[in-house]
Amino acid sequence: SQQGEEDPQALSIQEGENATMNCSYKTSINNLQWYRQNSGRGLVHLILIRSNEREKHSGRLRVTLDTSKKSSSLLITASRAADTASYFCATDLYSGGGADGLTFGKGTHLIIQP
Amino acid sequence: DGGITQSPKYLFRKEGQNVTLSCEQNLNHDAMYWYRQDPGQGLRLIYYSQIVNDFQKGDIAEGYSVSREKKESFPLTVTSAQKNPTAFYLCASRGQIYTGELFFGEGSRLTVL
Numbered sequence: 001s002q003q004g005e006e007d008p009q010a011l012s013i014q015e016g017e018n019a020t021m022n023c024s025y026k027t028s029i030n031n032l033q034w035y036r037q038n039s040g041r042g043l044v045h046l047i048l049i050r051s052n053e054r055e056k057h058s059g060r061l062r063v064t065l066d067t068s069k070k071s072s073s074l075l076i077t078a079s080r081a082a083d084t085a086s087y088f089c090a091t092d093l094y095s096g097g098g099a100d101g102l103t104f105g106k107g108t109h110l111i112i113q114p
Numbered sequence: 115d116g117g118i119t120q121s122p123k124y125l126f127r128k129e130g131q132n133v134t135l136s137c138e139q140n141l142n143h144d145a146m147y148w149y150r151q152d153p154g155q156g157l158r159l160i161y162y163s164q165i166v167n168d169f170q171k172g173d174i175a176e177g178y179s180v181s182r183e184k185k186e187s188f189p190l191t192v193t194s195a196q197k198n199p200t201a202f203y204l205c206a207s208r209g210q211i212y213t214g215e216l217f218f219g220e221g222s223r224l225t226v227l
Contacts, residue, residue, distance in 0.1 A: 030212070030213055031213060033215060033216075035216075040202075040221070040223075041220055041221065042118075042120075042204055042218035042219050042220045042221050043157075043204065043206075043216070043218045044218070045215040045216060045217070048215055088156065088157070090157075090216075092212060092213060099162075099170070099172070100145065100162050100164060100170070100211055100212055101147055101159045101162050101172060102147075102159075102216060103159070104149075104156045104157040104158075105156055106154060106155060106156040107156055
């Protein structure tokens with residue numbers, strides 16, 4: 001079952017601009033994570049935000065979480081060509097019992113134009 | 115370097131054949147996971163294991179099997195019962211079950227001829 005859904009599905013911007021992508025999810029979460037995937041490669045963890053946090057920063061990344069709306073956003077500032085990749089949000093299945101593992105959305109494909 | 119190694123990177127299979135994908139980690143993580151990725155579908159969980167000699171089905175376990183005889187290793191067998199096995203397979207591990215970040219391998223691309 002798909003828990004997270006990213007929006008937009010694809011995004012193309014000029015180098016130096018900021019990129020914002022959104023994620024919505026359906027059920028209560030312990031935390032929400034963002035990953036990056038370069039074409040044909042494995043995923044790389046970017047940032048984790050816990051359910052009791054509202055905002056988190058890591059370098060050029062800023063993540064927000066609104067549990068009342070069941071949504072999160074990832075902002076990449078001052079984009080670079082190397083940021084071209086697919087970005088996925090993921091939520092933990094665990095909610096006091098049951099299955100382990102992360103549920104991933106379908107991703108946002110980000111293209112940075114030089 | 116610590117990490118996860120998947121092999122082979124590319125694999126071709128004839129219909130009716132079983133194939134086994136290797137996943138080895140030297141991160142000393144207890145939990146390991148197998149995901150399948152299809153174009154436009156995101157990642158879907160096949161199997162996971164939280165401890166040696168134990169594993170659980172994920173969302174799409176039918177047609178797959180796994181074993182966890184060693185902490186470092188979590189091989190995935192794609193059996194002939196899997197109706198549409200052509201996909202990109204990703205192995206991952208994490209040190210904190212239920213809540214931690216996942217560390218991924220580079221993936222194995224399986225193509226059925």
